[in-house]
Amino acid sequence: xxxxxxxxxxxxxxxYEGKTILEVxxxxxxHIPTLCYLKNYTGTGACRVCQVEVEGARNLCASCVxxxxxxxxxxxxxxxALDARRRVVELIVSNHSKDCLSCIRNTNCxxxxxxxxxxxxxxxxxxxxxxxxxxxxxxxxxxxxxxxxLCGRCVEACKKHQGLGVLNFMNRGFxxxxxxxxxxxxxxxxxxxxxxxxxxxxxxxxxxxxxxxKVIDALNDPEKYVVVQTAPAVRASLGEEFGxxxxxRVTGKMVHALKLLGFDKVYDTNxxxxxxxxxxxxxLVHRVTEGGKLPMxxxxxxxxxxxxxxxxxxLLDNLSTCKSPHMMFGAIVKSYFAEKNNIDPKKIxxxxxxxxxxxxxxxxRPQMINEEGMKDVDIVLTTRELGKLIRMFxxxxxxxxxxxxxxxxxxEYSGAGVIFGASGGVMEAALRTAADVLTGEDxxxxxxxxxxxxxxxxxxxxRLDDITMHVAVAHSMKLAEPLLKEIEEGKSxxxxxxxxxxxxxxxxxxxxxxxxxSIRNSGFDYxxxxxxxxxxxxxxxxxxxxxxxxQIQKLYTDYLDMPNSPKAHHLLHTTYAKKEKYNR
Numbered sequence: 159x160x161x162x163x164x165x166x167x168x169x170x171x172x173x174y175e176g177k178t179i180l181e182v183x184x185x186x187x188x189h190i191p192t193l194c195y196l197k198n199y200t201g202t203g204a205c206r207v208c209q210v211e212v213e214g215a216r217n218l219c220a221s222c223v224x225x226x227x228x229x230x231x232x233x234x235x236x237x238x239a240l241d242a243r244r245r246v247v248e249l250i251v252s253n254h255s256k257d258c259l260s261c262i263r264n265t266n267c268x269x270x271x272x273x274x275x276x277x278x279x280x281x282x283x284x285x286x287x288x289x290x291x292x293x294x295x296x297x298x299x300x301x302x303x304x305x306x307x308l309c310g311r312c313v314e315a316c317k318k319h320q321g322l323g324v325l326n327f328m329n330r331g332f333x334x335x336x337x338x339x340x341x342x343x344x345x346x347x348x349x350x351x352x353x354x355x356x357x358x359x360x361x362x363x364x365x366x367x368x369x370x371x372k373v374i375d376a377l378n379d380p381e382k383y384v385v386v387q388t389a390p391a392v393r394a395s396l397g398e399e400f401g402x403x404x405x406x407r408v409t410g411k412m413v414h415a416l417k418l419l420g421f422d423k424v425y426d427t428n429x430x431x432x433x434x435x436x437x438x439x440x441x442l443v444h445r446v447t448e449g450g451k452l453p454m455x456x457x458x459x460x461x462x463x464x465x466x467x468x469x470x471x472x473l474l475d476n477l478s479t480c481k482s483p484h485m486m487f488g489a490i491v492k493s494y495f496a497e498k499n500n501i502d503p504k505k506i507x508x509x510x511x512x513x514x515x516x517x518x519x520x521x522x523r524p525q526m527i528n529e530e531g532m533k534d535v536d537i538v539l540t541t542r543e544l545g546k547l548i549r550m551f552x553x554x555x556x557x558x559x560x561x562x563x564x565x566x567x568x569x570e571y572s573g574a575g576v577i578f579g580a581s582g583g584v585m586e587a588a589l590r591t592a593a594d595v596l597t598g599e600d601x602x603x604x605x606x607x608x609x610x611x612x613x614x615x616x617x618x619x620x621r622l623d624d625i626t627m628h629v630a631v632a633h634s635m636k637l638a639e640p641l642l643k644e645i646e647e648g649k650s651x652x653x654x655x656x657x658x659x660x661x662x663x664x665x666x667x668x669x670x671x672x673x674x675x676s677i678r679n680s681g682f683d684y685x686x687x688x689x690x691x692x693x694x695x696x697x698x699x700x701x702x703x704x705x706x707x708x709q710i711q712k713l714y715t716d717y718l719d720m721p722n723s724p725k726a727h728h729l730l731h732t733t734y735a736k737k738e739k740y741n742r
Contacts, residue, residue, distance in 0.1 A: 162228035167235065179210055179221035179232055184679070190234050191243065191272055193250075194309035195222040196358060197679045199318065204310055206246045207272065211236045218242050244276045252283035254361075255290070255304035261362040268360035268675060269307060288332060296345035297519045298367060299356060303335050306363040312336060312355035319661050321636035322465075324349045336363075339740075346741040348468055350635065352461035352659045353515035353668015366515045366669060370547050372537050376507040377420045384507045385495075386421040387487050388412060390428055391513040391579030391664035392541050394691035398671035399545030400555045405687030407695060410560020415548050416511075417561060427510070428575030429568045430487030431587065433713070434458065435575070435704035437730050438480045438584075439591035440721035442654055446596075446625060451475050453645065453652040456584050458482045460520035461659025461668075463734065465635050470642050471736035479731040481534070483578065484510040484517065485526055487568070488534035489729045494717045495567055504530075509537045511544050513579065513667030516659065525732045540669025570709040573696030574604075580689040581633040581663035582609035582616055585656035589620060589629070590703045596622045604702050610693075612662050612685045615641075627653040634661040665689050 160175050164182060173182045183190050194205035203220030210221045213231035218239060226232075233239065251273065258264050272278070290304035310327070313336060317323040324347055328335050338347040356364045376382045397406035416424045438456070445454050457463060457478045466473060481489070488510070492503040510517060520526065521535040528534070539547065548555055563569050574590050577583035586606045593601050608618035609631045616631040630652050632638040638657045644650040660666045665688035673684050701707060718726045 162226065164226050164229075165231045167233060173226060175226070175228075177226055179212075179219065179224050179226055179234075180208055182226050183221065183232075183234055188234055190221050191275055192222060192675065192679070193268060193272060193307065193360060194311065195679065196311050196314075196675055197681065199314045199358060200310050202310060205250070205307070207243055209239055209242050209246070210234045211239045240276075244278060245282075247272050247276055247278050248282040250307050251278060252281065252285070253287050254307065255302070256281075261305070262365045262368070263362040266672060267362065286332075288335065291335065291337060291341055293337075293343045293345075294367065295343040296349075296351065296367070297522050298351040298515045299344050299349075299353060300365050300367055301337060301344055302363055302365075303337065305361045306336055307361055308334060308336060309360060310336070311358040311360065312364060315354045315358045319636060320350070320352065320354060320634055321639055322348065322350065325355060342740070348739040350461040350464040350468075350659060351516040351519050351668075354660060356515065356668050357666075357670070357672065360675065366540050366543070367518060368543055369518070369537050369539060370543050370550070373509055373539060373547065376509070376537065379507075381505055382507045383422050383501055383505055384420075384509060385423040385425065385491050386416055386509045386511065387425045387427045387430065387484055388416070388511040389484060389513055389579065389664065390426075390431065390576045390692055391667060391670065391688070392511050392544070393695075394579065394665055394688040395513065395541045395670040396545060399542065399548075402556065404673070404677070404682070404684045405691050407691040408555075409695065410562070411555060411558040413563055414558040414561040415553050415555055418553050418558075419547065419551055421509070423564050425487070425568050426563045426571050426575075427484045427487055428571030428578070429707070429709065430483035430485075430490070431575035431578045432572050432704035432707045432710050433486050433490070433730065434480055434483045434578075435587045435591050436710060436714070436721045437486075437726060438478050439588045439595065439704070441478055441480065442588060442592050443595050444722065446627070446653060453650055453655050454478055455654075456588075456656045457732075458578070458584055459516070459657065459659040459664075460514065461516040462635075462638070462657045464516065464519065464737075465638075465659065466642075467734055467737040468739045470646070473642060473645055474734045474736070476645060477734060479727075479733070481526070481730055481732050482517075482520065483575075484512065485520065485534045485732075486730045488536075489528075490568065490713070492528075492532060492534065493729060494713060498567060503532060507536045508534070509539065510535050511539050511541070513541050513664045513670045514660070515540060515668040517669075523732075541667075541671055542669060545671070567709065570701075570707050571699075572704050572707050573699040573702035574704045575707075576692050576696045576699070579664040579692050580610070581612065581658055581665075582606075582631045582656065583663065583692070584658075585609050585629055585631050585654065587704060588654070591705045593620070593622050594703065594705065596625055609656075610689075612683070612689070629654045629656075631656045633658040633663050635659070661685075662689070665692070
């Protein structure tokens with residue numbers, strides 16, 4: 159690309175061919191408001207909020223898609239451009255539900271910010287509105303088209319980044335909506351409930367089904383013994399809810415806040431992650447040495463499980479039979495922990511704080527409910543919901559002192575458990591234990607850098623004595639699909655595959671703190687920043703292998719006998735079943 163000169167707001171700037179006016183403006187500190195535009199997601203110029211005046215052009219131009227050329231003269235804030243932007247936003251607002259005070263995105267809404275920025279105060283256009291759809295039938299995602307601004311971000315997230323295309327535009331003109339085919343419920347279509355659509359929605363058209371008040375009720379019930387657990391990725395995002403820099407590790411403050419909220423026990427899901435690795439690593443070793451079904455595929459991501467049950471049921475035998483860490487933890491709390499503390503398990507309420515909205519669906523699976531009708535986990539809150547709960551209780555989060563998780567019985571965890579939240583972390587944690595089991599040694603090298611990072615498909619070859627394992631890591635169904643096709647065709651070279659439902663893994667889960675469009679569009683690598691917080695904690699811990707966790711060892715000695723034992727299988731393993739893509 160050759161260098162060119164462009165005049166923008168009476169300033170001559172140098173740039174390169176192929177860039178858009180919006181990119182050039184941003185590089186030179188000039189703000190142009192946007193709504194539909196999201197870097198690496200959309201670039202259609204659909205909303206027209208980013209219109210600018212280009213000398214010689216008859217009409218205003220959408221700066222997010224209009225390429226610069228040598229000698230171009232641009233005015234981003236001419237009266238014509240400002241009036242047009244305001245008019246566009248007024249038109250969008252005219253077909254928008256205006257219950258802002260009760261909206262889940264109140265004060266964190268991009269349309270609200272645009273109205274403030276452009277001085278939109280009055281309802282300029284009054285009249286009929288598009289007939290809305292309110293879909294709250296799934297356990298995970300609520301869709302309210304009365305708030306939708308037809309930006310198309312959710313459509314692109316589902317299609318381009320997940321490879322699914324569950325959401326799309328339907329109808330034409332004034333009747334246009336965004337939703338699943340035939341305007342069906344998200345519950346009844348081929349939706350994996352990952353929540354990536356929620357993460358990119360600029361308004362309150364898509365959001366998680368909140369369970370905050372269930373937690374408040376449990377905390378205020380004198381008959382309930384309420385145990386909370388927090389997933390590793392939450393500590394890398396929760397600080398953002400309180401204005402802290404992206405990637406701030408707030409483990410101690412989070413624990414302190416949870417204790418102030420009144421939970422009877424505050425534990426880390428990392429204990430459950432260590433337990434998962436014990437079961438999964440030994441399951442892998444058994445399959446490798448005894449000729450079991452290979453490649454074995456991880457089963458920690460409920461969004462991924464939703465996907466394979468609907469799209470590749472012929473590969474269900476390749477899945478590890480292990481429950482996910484928080485479900486294992488819940489099962490142990492209501493059995494081992496209850497027995498040791500002489501508590502009726504029916505009086506225990508287990509609350510999981512998760513970066514993932516699909517965990518809300520996971521806890522409702524019949525396989526996660528025992529013979530007595532007790533769920534392994536009773537309530538799931540996202541990182542965003544926890545932030546709201548802390549603010550609701552008037553806790554000054556940023557000024558809290560660090561506190562430690564409760565340490566009795568289920569409080570110890572290793573660095574291997576922490577890195578579960580990053581793409582490649584489950585694989586690396588499993589290999590740390592599997593390598594020791596297969597070699598019979600306590601290996602010093604525990605860092606598998608080849609399978610870390612946020613790039614696409616990651617592969618590595620691990621040689622352990624006379625055994626060679628080819629492994630792969632995929633995050634998002636777009637990356638996973640080619641691996642699954644290889645298995646179906648009998649061409650897969652892999653022994654072990656990690657698949658996570660969300661691009662980047664749990665640090666980018668559908669329940670994590672919203673990343674503002676301005677930050678996404680700046681190119682800042684927020685996924686790496688969050689993942690770094692987890693790897694830093696891993697490095698800081700004295701124990702970095704799951705099987706070295708002394709409380710895990712005691713759990714097996716006192717209760718479970720050994721990994722993959724009959725009792726362990728009863729409590730910690732699960733089954734999968736084919737599901738229809740569309741429930742008509």
